[in-house]
Amino acid sequence: MVRRPVAWAVALVLFAEALGIAAVNWFLGVVVDRQDMSLAGLDPHMMSVSSKAGGVVFGLYFALCGLTALLVALRDRAPAGAGKVLLVSAAVVHALLGAFAWGLIGWTAFLFMVAVLALIVLLLMTYDGRAEGGAPGTAPESGTGSPPVTPPAAPTAP
Secondary structure, eight states, rough: OHHHHHHHHHHHHHHHHHHHHHHHHHHHHHHHHTOOOOOOTHHHHHHHHHHHHHHHHHHHHHHHHHHHHHHHHHHOOOOHHHHHHHHHHHHHHHHHHHHHHHHHHHHHHHHHHHHHHHHHHHHHEEESSSSSTTTOOOOOOOOOSOOOOOOOOOOOOO
């Protein structure tokens, strides 16, 4: 009941984060390029290109995680394989970003990172391996799993 809206919310937040991260890093690259200042003897052009490339890579990573969440929302099935690994890694990244945000930016950024972390974990936890399309305790549909197990008969007295 809650699974699809959570998956949609995670997808939207991750797509917004992808655009935001890419835009902020691109802006920082432009600022570094226009300042034409060196940091400890580093080439300003190289710092600018590195910031832009890092923003694009990090933005694509979050977009791929958002695409995984979008596919979960559309299919209403648990992420499997690489999709699950991507979402778990996104949860770890948000936990680390939240820890850094607390010290560097403030508690509001920390709360945002923790909220996104909670949404990702909720997405991963709501798909708990139950039979797809059925309520807990019901037999799976024909052809979608192992046959139902019947308990052994009780021994009879002689």
